[in-house]
Amino acid sequence: MNDWTDGEPRVVVSGCDDCGHRWYLRRECCPRCGGPVNERISEGGGRVTATTVGDRGAIALVDLSEGVRVLGRCDPTLRPGTAVRLTFHAEAGEPVAVPYFEAEST
């Protein structure tokens, strides 16, 4: 299934048919047991585990509700523990829109 790295603005969560393990980084088999892979599109809800700000903007590690951890850009005001929602943004000149996390509106 295509995801944001292919130009489709979505995160695909992989899962194992045999052992139920879930992961984010694309593979052809389960890294835990070698089993066959199923895929689902993330609903985009999650919680920030870590943030940083560098020369090129803010970055966050987010635990998605599907149980995988995703690196993305983020609103610079986010802090660890914040509930977030996944969107996609491209900077000028970038080939694809990348994951961008915003605070979940309450």
Add this chain to the structure above:
Amino acid sequence: MAWIRGAGLTAFGRLPGRDASGWQATAARLAMADAGVRPQDVDGLIVGYATTLDHLMPANLLGEYLGITPRVALGAAVGGATGLAMVAQAASLVDSGAASTVLVVAGEDRASGQSTQVSTSTLAQVGHRRYEVPIGATVPQYYALLASAYLHEHGLDPRDGLAPLAVAMRAHAARRDGAQFREPVTVDDVVASRPVAAPLHLLDCCPISDGGAAVLVGPGGSARDVEIAGTGQAHLHQHISEADPHEFGARLSAGRALTAAGVEIDDVDVFGIYDSFTITLALLLEELGLARPGRAGAAAADGCFDLDGPTPVNTHGGLLSYGHCGVGGGMAHLVEVVLQLRGEAGDRQVGGAAQGLVHADGGVMSAHVTAVLRTSGGAA
């Protein structure tokens, strides 16, 4: 049984004039001279990658440069853990009888051989090519994410949680000839230094340096030889997305090395712990059990890691202050512990040092290698 029979370490810093091969050769010649070995005696040659060389065959390249024609030649790449991983392989070659005089070398003109921008973008390739590199994170940012999670989990700020570790490393470097930065710094200096990747400031980050380090491994037992009593490794993930922040691999790696050596960590007298960033050192000290969770900074402020503290760490100043020339940076800790165990550390000698432990990580806390060392006269 394998021993470190010779050790060589150059000064680190921004020291233009040598290329990577030049730094490797300089360090190799220091180690060979220290061991009383000639190039034609070397029958095993293991050389770490250099980003400024970007060569497929680092050991062959250096062998030709120095006139070494080994039976076994190997280039190696496990990031910052490469130096210790090469020493572990050297010990295996000696133990198996495949080689008896193994030279392990690293060196690079990482500071003057390329721009900081090129260096940063080369190192950032430890991120996942498809899912992480396009986000634009740099290595300082990956470690800053680890720092962010760590400070949040323990309710700390950078001043208490991280800065004292930079201060402690600088205090060590003040006593060490060859260190890149020797001027003492305070916690205030650390938190007032330029933000590099929040929550990390400039003084939380190691510099980029030129330099080299090498050791000669073989059968031994004479007075200056240092026994490689045990090595261990753990490689649990590559990318930060898949790391377990409470089990990066350091505990497993060190446990394997200590078991192989038959040593308890409480009986180790002197430590060399990888410190690419203050957060690296905090996480490793805690996972190794040398500080309680969330307390590495407090322990540093209390003097635990000082020369006269209960757990002397990085008496050369570590990557943070001695400097970081790539693979050689991780080997500087090893050379320093060798000097300590020989009783050759001068005014920074840890009294009665008989057993040492060196630990390095590569990537984003990804590759872990530990070596337990002891003196010829050390406890068996």
